[in-house]
Structure formats: C-alpha cells, structure tokens
Amino acid sequence: MKIVIIPCSFDNYSYLIICEKTGEAAVVDPAEFYPLFREIEKTGARLQTIYCTHHHADHIGGLEDLLGEFPGAAVYGHGSDQRRIPGMNHSLADGSKIRIGTVTGQVMHTPGHTSGSLCYLVEDALFTGDTLFGGGCGRLFEGSPKQMYDALNGRIKLLPGQTRVYFGHEYTLQNLKFANFVEPGNEAVARRLHQTTVQRDLGQLTTPSNLELEWQTNPFLRCAEEGIVRSVAEKFIGEAGDPLAVFTALRRLKDSF
Numbered sequence: 001m002k003i004v005i006i007p008c009s010f011d012n013y014s015y016l017i018i019c020e021k022t023g024e025a026a027v028v029d030p031a032e033f034y035p036l037f038r039e040i041e042k043t044g045a046r047l048q049t050i051y052c053t054h055h056h057a058d059h060i061g062g063l064e065d066l067l068g069e070f071p072g073a074a075v076y077g078h079g080s081d082q083r084r085i086p087g088m089n090h091s092l093a094d095g096s097k098i099r100i101g102t103v104t105g106q107v108m109h110t111p112g113h114t115s116g117s118l119c120y121l122v123e124d125a126l127f128t129g130d131t132l133f134g135g136g137c138g139r140l141f142e143g144s145p146k147q148m149y150d151a152l153n154g155r156i157k158l159l160p161g162q163t164r165v166y167f168g169h170e171y172t173l174q175n176l177k178f179a180n181f182v183e184p185g186n187e188a189v190a191r192r193l194h195q196t197t198v199q200r201d202l203g204q205l206t207t208p209s210n211l212e213l214e215w216q217t218n219p220f221l222r223c224a225e226e227g228i229v230r231s232v233a234e235k236f237i238g239e240a241g242d243p244l245a246v247f248t249a250l251r252r253l254k255d256s257f
C-alpha cells in the first residue's frame, strides 16, 4: 500500500491510497479537485473508490468534479450521511470491511464532530478526518462530549501504538500550544511543540502522526492523567473531575483558545 498526502484548500488534507499490486486506488476525503486530479494522473493510479470521513463542505469540495472525471467511482460514507454527501452511492456502518485492490481495511463509526463521522483503518493507517488531529480533536458540531470521548478514548486510543494517524487538517501546531498550556509539565508535549514549530517554519507537513505520540501528547487522549486532571481542576472547573468531565472542560476551553 502506498499513501500519498495531498494538501488541499487552505489547510485540508486529502489522501490517495494505492494498492501497489493492482494499481487500484481510493481517495479519502475529496477536499479539492485539482490537487487530487493532478496526483491521480501523475501516479497513473486507477481511481475506483472515494471514502468520505464526513459531510462537511471542506472535505467533499472536489467530489462532484472528481465524479465527472471518474463517473464509475464508488462513493462511500456513513449511512446517515446519504443525503448530505452528493453522489454517495454506498453506505457504511461501524465494522464495515473495505478493500482497495488487495489492501483491506475496516470502518469505525466515531460520532462527535458530526453524527456520521467515520474513521478508516487501512492496514496500520488510520484516517481520522476531523475526529482526531495531531495533538487535538475536532469540534463538537453534532455530537455530545460523551460520544466524542467514547470515540477517542474508548475506540481509537485502544489501537496499537504504531498505528499511523492521517488527520484531516494541519492544526498540529495550534493544538500543541493548547496542549502545552493545559499540561505545562509534560516534556513530551514541550518536545513535540518545539519540533512542530521547526517543521512548520520549514513548511513541512505534520501528517501522519502515530498513536503512541498522540497518547503522550494529545490532551484529549489523556483525560485521566494526573497532570491534566489537576491542571483542569486548578485552571477551570475548581475540582477534580472524572475523565469525561475533564474532556468536556478541555473541549470547551479549546473552542475559544
């Protein structure tokens, strides 16, 4: 499997997954047509499938033009997004199996950012859309804090540490500034913040991350860690909360950080 990272629009990421044995390819999140089309042409890949993580316009902005070029492509999304993703012709649910040539994967329904948000686990690569970001997580537009907490901490966090995380936006630097603010004693956060600052100064991309790094540095996966619990209590809610209360406070605070 080859994964091509395709920066789109302002700070979106689309991804091209290519089965190197058969040349079959899939797009994850068709954010913008031209960057995707250029890459598909360049690689000579045969686009057969488009996987949407969710319905937001900045993630499907290139979908209709892409279908104009590749009218036979199958378009997948969560069943509940059928009417919100134009051209969607295949419904997925939690646990659905997917296949790109000989490459296989599995779908995780992870509501919170939107009600139909999906993550795609393809071999050791997890495509998280706006659910999990480098050092952060998506805003809660349609889901409850508990849904997002469960998706992140009850599902994604349990995958192996070497899982590569391909997220939907280049928000890592801003997220790590927040992480450093809420957990100033975490050396792994300080280190990653420094590295990411250098990377971004050089114009480098921070996707993919990996889950182990997220365990160590992403406050939204660290809601039971003593340092975070204490910091949130001191700074925001006045008393030590359970992990869900900590998550809820962190998410609310990040919205205005």
Ligand SMILES: [Zn+2]
Residues within 6 Å of the ligand: 054, 056, 059, 113, 130
């Ligand atoms: Zn979104």
